[in-house]
Amino acid sequence: MGTHRVVWRLDRAGSIDRLRQVEEPVPDPGTGEVRVRVEAVGLNFADLFAAQGLYSATPKGSFIPGLECTGVVESFGPGAVDSGLAPGDRVVALTRFGAYATRLNVGVEYLRRAPPGWSAVQAAAWAVQGLTAWYAIVPLARVGAGDVVLVQSAAGGVGLQALAILATLGARPVAVVGREEKRRFLIEHCGLAESSVLVRERRQFGARLDDALAACDAKGFDCVLDAVLGPGFRPAFERLRPEGCCVLYGAADFMSRSARPNYPRLAWSYLRRPRVDPLAMIAANRSLMAFNLIWLWERAERLPAAYAGLERLAPDPPHVGAVLPFDDAPSALRLLQGGGTIGKVVLEV
Ligand SMILES: NC(=O)c1ccc[n+]([C@@H]2O[C@H](COP(=O)([O-])OP(=O)(O)OC[C@H]3O[C@@H](n4cnc5c(N)ncnc54)[C@H](OP(=O)(O)O)[C@@H]3O)[C@@H](O)[C@H]2O)c1
Structure with a gap:
């Protein structure tokens, strides 16, 4: 069954001022996908370059920015049930754009269980x-x-x-x-x-x-x-x-x-x-x-070893310098753009 979500969308790249909040349906998860109800979105400097049209990987036309989020597993598409995840598990999701959303479907290969004991905000600051x-x-x-x-x-x-x-x-x-x-x-x-x-x-x-x-x-x-x-x-x-x-x-x-x-x-x-x-x-x-x-997006089989290396060398939750409500995404981006933030900027849903 389909459901709805709220996203931040740009009709096309070129200006941060083009960000608009819209409500839209989210389809059922496709083959190998998991639907995640997003709890927190991690901002990256690349989001600014993408919104301004200066990031070559940015999709043409309308797109939802965002490279990572944390959320809980809601449902599974065909072939994703064997992922070892269960409904309600907290996961970290890597997205090749699309994370500024309250729900999204993500391929299981881009999901990792959030480190135990970390808050959703901390986990969104990590990957x-x-x-x-x-x-x-x-x-x-x-x-x-x-x-x-x-x-x-x-x-x-x-x-x-x-x-x-x-x-x-x-x-x-x-x-x-x-x-x-x-x-x-x-x-x-x-x-x-x-x-x-x-x-x-x-x-x-x-x-x-x-x-x-x-x-x-x-x-x-x-x-x-x-x-x-x-x-x-x-x-x-x-x-x-x-x-x-x-x-x-x-x-x-x-x-x-x-x-x-x-x-x-x-x-x-x-x-x-x-x-x-x-x-x-x-x-x-x-x-x-x-x-x-x-580039790692195309080599998802290398992600588990990369995460394991990171977990071994940086086991503590990252420093989160600012947490803003999901509705304040444009202000959060402005904050990051100002160059004064310390650690991660996170949107909380
Ligand atoms: N290649 C990749 O795969 C990859 C992945 C992630 C991030 N990055 C890059 O890594 C850098 C850090 O990313 P981040 O997300 O962690 O951001 P961040 O370091 O938290 O914020 C960006 C920092 O850049 C510095 N800066 C220098 N010139 C600036 C300017 N004209 N306007 C604003 N800030 C300026 C500021 O710190 P100071 O003034 O203290 O230097 C600012 O705080 C960015 O350049 C990002 O694009 C690359």
Whole structure:
């Protein structure tokens, strides 16, 4: 039997102001699908790029944003009953868009039981940002104990999960944030040393990185995690030690402060984007890797191992900085877009 749901929908990408709340029928779950009644939706910076039409994976035409949510299992489509899940189980769902909804049908391969004891809000803060941090640090950069790792946007959703993973691995993080209050948060709540947390700045950034490296008694970074791709990219890349690698997974510096993209600034940022000379990389023994986790959508068989790796290295619930009602999705996106949030922003249904 079909039922109804409330969703946030854009008639097409291009502006956050196009978000509209609509009520619509939700079909019965299809083959291999489970219907989930959503309790909480996790926001990601990619939701902003998708709404603005700057995320290449965004569907053409009308779409519902959202890459993840938590909810309870309601019913099963054909072939999904053997999933091991039962009605009422709390699950975390990965969605290739469509999570800004009170109900949705999800393929069983994209569902995972929520970690025991976590609230729905905590579980909605977990998967996308945690898997991103894990993927960058573990299979790509292969960070080990004692490694000095520069983490850009370290107080953000991905950033805090990266710090948790690095702590378990015994690595030594140097954190970069955009604001002083985030710096204080990392020192007071994450136990980072004063000398290991920098506020991003344009002019003296290289010198500040040198100070942080000197405080670690290190000659260079073993790894740089960067999803800003701003003026801080080059000074950090140049301070990779031989065999060091930079993992690039975003370009937050390209985000506008308005509902639509700021096209002149975007064009300027694009033209001035950092470039890397492959020949110089050979000479310096440095590497650059980049990824978009959306590719995992096509390789769902790899998700269980990825989750297991994340659970082992970051067993505690992630930090949730803001919880807003589902009806306030546009305000929540604005909050994230402002660049001042610490940890995850979650919508509670
Ligand atoms: N490739 C992937 O698969 C993947 C997956 C998830 C996330 N990401 C990327 O990882 C980054 C972090 O994602 P998140 O969801 O965890 O977000 P977040 O870090 O919680 O928030 C984004 C942060 O970006 C920084 N920032 C830099 N320039 C900005 C600007 N012009 N406007 C607004 N913020 C700006 C701000 O922190 P500071 O000012 O403190 O630096 C802001 O808090 C994003 O770039 C996102 O696109 C990539």
